[in-house]
Amino acid sequence: MVFGVPLLFVLSSDTTVYESGVLGDSMKITTRGTGDPEVAVVGAVHGDEPCGARAIERLLASDLKFERPTKFVVVNEEALERGVRFVDVDLNQVLPGDPNADEHERRLAAQLVQEVEGCFALGIHSTHSFNEPFGVLSNPTDRKRKVFRRMAVDQVVDTTGLSEGRCVDQPRFVDVEVGPQGTEKAVEQAEHCVRSFLATVGAIPGSARPTPTDYYEVTEIEEKQLGSEYEFLARNFSKVEAGETYARRDGEELVADESFWPVLASAGGHDTILGYRAQLVGEL
Structure with missing residues (x-):
């Protein structure tokens, strides 16, 4: 080289x-x-x-x-x-x-x-x-x-x-x-x-028919606190209601202040981010 x-x-x-x-x-x-x-x-x-x-x-x-x-x-x-x-x-x-x-x-x-x-x-x-x-x-x-x-x-x-x-x-x-x-x-x-x-995109043979696809818009990144331990309790793409506990940080419950849909959220998937908050807009 x-x-x-x-x-x-x-x-x-x-x-x-x-x-x-x-x-x-x-x-x-x-x-x-x-x-x-x-x-x-x-x-x-x-x-x-x-x-x-x-x-x-x-x-x-x-x-x-x-x-x-x-x-x-x-x-x-x-x-x-x-x-x-x-x-x-x-x-x-x-x-x-x-x-x-x-x-x-x-x-x-x-x-x-x-x-x-x-x-x-x-x-x-x-x-x-x-x-x-x-x-x-x-x-x-x-x-x-x-x-x-x-x-x-x-x-x-x-x-x-x-x-x-x-x-x-x-x-x-x-x-x-x-x-x-x-x-x-x-x-x-x-x-x-x-x-x-x-x-x-027509690069290979085959039919690709439209199918129902849910469309979400991310509204917020949920950052982790450095040195804290997390447990994620909700399910991705399932609505978290306002007042619902969706995670724990060092044993303390994290409660949603408003409803949202978690996306790419997990306790161990990322060092600095717990996940993203999104809203379901409708069908793409």
């Missing part, structure tokens, strides 16, 4: 590995179909969520026939190999990144933005908080809504304005969350969601 010089290594006619020139920076990019990619599938933004990378491996090993050129990206190979969420910083908080940054994930974020430019992209994530797949988007468009209505998800969460620097903050990017994190079930869900996404 030549340090300080970005390189693309061609592994085969359809697979390349990007290396920034800094030891450990590596991103595997595989294309299928003829022409410049118009669709992208992105896995391993977080290294402790291997389901996306495993689902991509299975799909690439299958006999799928592609009708639109599609790009598959395994983003953070170093974190994936280590089994950690990130090496230096959370990649899903630092987009569009900086190719000259000191942090590993900022450099990868810059390359990821470049790789998915011009593509409609699906990112694959996993969670401890819920055992069925659901969608995540920001700044909804008609196309994003249409895709999720036809994908294999029953709920979609709108996180517009929640934070900056995430994949879904990119203009043509949506995410799917599967679970439980670290399980074979998550890999199977991820593969099923990717197949339904690819059929929906």
Whole structure:
């Protein structure tokens, strides 16, 4: 490797590995179909969520026939190999990144933005908080809504304005969350969601009919207190009524001051966040 010089290594006619020139920076990019990619599938933004990378491996090993050129990206190979969420910083908080940054994930974020430019992209994530797949988007468009209505998800969460620097903050990017994190079930869900996404956007043969999909808007992040122990008592996507105890912090009951629907909420899923409060808007 030549340090300080970005390189693309061609592994085969359809697979390349990007290396920034800094030891450990590596991103595997595989294309299928003829022409410049118009669709992208992105896995391993977080290294402790291997389901996306495993689902991509299975799909690439299958006999799928592609009708639109599609790009598959395994983003953070170093974190994936280590089994950690990130090496230096959370990649899903630092987009569009900086190719000259000191942090590993900022450099990868810059390359990821470049790789998915011009593509409609699906990112694959996993969670401890819920055992069925659901969608995540920001700044909804008609196309994003249409895709999720036809994908294999029953709920979609709108996180517009929640934070900056995430994949879904990119203009043509949506995410799917599967679970439980670290399980074979998550890999199977991820593969099923990717197949339904690819059929929906016309990248592979198959019909994708609209199905009822509940639409939630996140209104608040529930932060954890440093050093406290938590127990989450409610159920994600089930309404918590005002006055209802939904969690405990160091044994003390946390009571809802107003009704909300918990999303991505769990005691141990995140070091600093208990979860998100959302409102059910209606059908997507």
